[in-house]
């Protein structure tokens with residue numbers, strides 16, 4: 001049976017040929033399930049029920065509990081990060097992904113023996129030839145206690161660390177330490193991102209743009225609820241790294257058909273498409289693009305635009321960017 005039996009083969013082939021980026025990917029949340037099955041074949045005999053296409057989480061707490069139970073047995077050392085990253089990147093390379101931004105949970109350094117810079121290096125070293133990988137340290141909204149401030153100060157000097165991302169429940173406020181850390185990070189030459197506008201309202205998107213100074217927002221989909229926030233994103237050249245299947249399964253939007261991605265693109269907001277936590281959602285980047293086409297009616301030109309945005313938003317060698325943009329321009333003419 002052909003791999004694309006469930007969707008048009010010409011669409012599958014078109015998506016496969018698109019040079020793509022993955023710019024919203026939690027390394028822990030991307031752990032290949034096969035590695036867990038190798039670790040404990042009995043406990044992990046079956047993938048989680050959330051892999052079912054129609055699955056919808058009842059709450060973010062349910063998601064949190066599931067992911068912690070799956071991650072904690074595996075992520076015990078920098079070596080384990082390397083093994084996971086190597087398999088994740090191989091899977092992405094097979095989908096013609098050329099550029100990856102991935103974050104890891106920096107507070108994990110409190111629980112494992114390896115230092116954070118060793119984890120960054122372990123992930124970076126797993127990048128295959130032909131793929132640019134940039135590693136971000138994920139901080140948590142309410143986790144600036146114990147050793148974490150010192151770890152952050154140290155991280156500003158980690159050579160291979162591309163930047164910082166803000167994770168954590170959006171119901172938690174943006175604490176005062178955050179803006180200063182984000183400013184110091186940029187002063188140190190690091191990039192800054194933040195999760196907002198997923199479970200939190202458009203005001204949260206405004207807050208990370210205005211108070212943290214980020215120009216990359218992970219999710220940001222609920223910006224659509226406030227035209228002034230949409231205008232702010234356009235004016236400031238903010239990119240939203242959107243994860244459509246995650247949004248549907250977590251109940252952020254009712255369906256791919258009703259996803260605000262197209263409206264945000266039409267308003268002039270630069271949006272990319274990524275998978276977020278494929279360990280939990282059972283999704284691939286190919287599923288995201290094909291889902292947008294089959295369920296939300298995205299045309300070939302719209303899929304190209306989404307892919308193009310990733311190469312415009314990312315930080316990569318100009319030759320890498322130019323080669324991808326040229327291929328995308330040619331594919332846009334072909335369509336599917």
Ligand SMILES: [Zn+2]
Nearest residue numbers: 024195218276
């Ligand atoms: Zn995320």
